[in-house]
Amino acid sequence: MATPVYIRIKQSIYVQPSSMIKLGDIARVTGPKRQVPVLEQMILHEVTDEDRNIVVIDGFMVIEQVLTKYPQLEIELIGPTQCVVHVEEHKREPSLILISLIWLLLFIGAAMAIMNFHYDVSMGAVQQKLHFMLTGKESDHPLWIQIPYSIGLGIGMILFFNHWFQKRFNEEPSPMEVEIFNYQEDMDHYVAIKENKVEKTDVDS
Template sequence: MATPVYIRLKQSVYVRPLATITLGQISRIAGPKRYLPNFHSMEIYQISPEDQNIVVIDGVSIIDQIIQKYPNLDVELLGPNQCVVHVEKERKRPSILLIAGIWLLLFVGAAMAIMNFHYDVSMLEVQQKLHFMLTGKETDHPLWIQIPYSIGLGLGMVLFFNHWFQKRLNEEPSPMEVEIFKYQEDLDHYVAIHENKEGNKHVDR
């Protein structure tokens, strides 16, 4: 009876250029302990200069490599059928002027969006009416409402995004991080499907 080995591929991993990808880097392995060190160090793929920033490793090719070396093992693939490998190339440090320009652009854009929203919903009139209802007096600038409202608006944004510069306020992911994660997951899924289609075209030829 063949010895079972279970392999669960990771959804995606990040490696450096020209790295040698091992089975232990892209998967979790369960099986006989005497085989595990060899499986973890088994070379699956070598990143070459011709590779772009994304490489898809198919689970069937991994099973084929294992069976060739260990024909007495029964290899079962669990979870994803492909692992998307992202090749992280060295990034140049952005200039201070570029960072300042982007920050200024985002700041002005966010300020304009907030002001336009307040203008559309007549926020000033609402605050003036609220001041009249609470005090019985009319004023054009109810500062005792506007100042706390402005401070609360900024604090609310900090709490919403769960970050103060690079410091996380709690362990929960921010909405931005969740959206980035969903985008990355959809991107990896698309790349894996597209790679399979390209492979099938070559097989048909």
């Protein structure tokens, strides 16, 4: 009885245009030591202009190509059944001017959203009433409440997003990272179902 070869396909990978996609690129292979290096170098697909920016490598196609070359092997596919290959050119360094403009736009937008929220809930009137309840005096600008509140609001947002520029406070992902991860997973799942263009006859070498 042949020793099985286990193949665990990755969820998604990124390659450059005109790349030769090998089994070792899209999957983790384990099994007999003499077979694993050969299988990892096995070419599954060559990226062409027709592929555009997404290629889907199907697990069934992987098994079929492996068995075509090595019919004596016993293949066990575990994990995801498809790998979404994102074709991307080498990324250029981001422009400092563009980053500054985006940062300024987001800063103004966030500031406007916070100010509009405070206006809608009459935060100023609430703070004035709180000042009157605690001191018995009326004040249009109770700074001893407003200043700590503003500082606390900023600190709370930093802690919520778990980042200070490049510094992460702990190992927990931020809500933004979770949303991006979920979006990427949903997109990969959709693409794997709707954009599977790779056929078993792609590469036969």
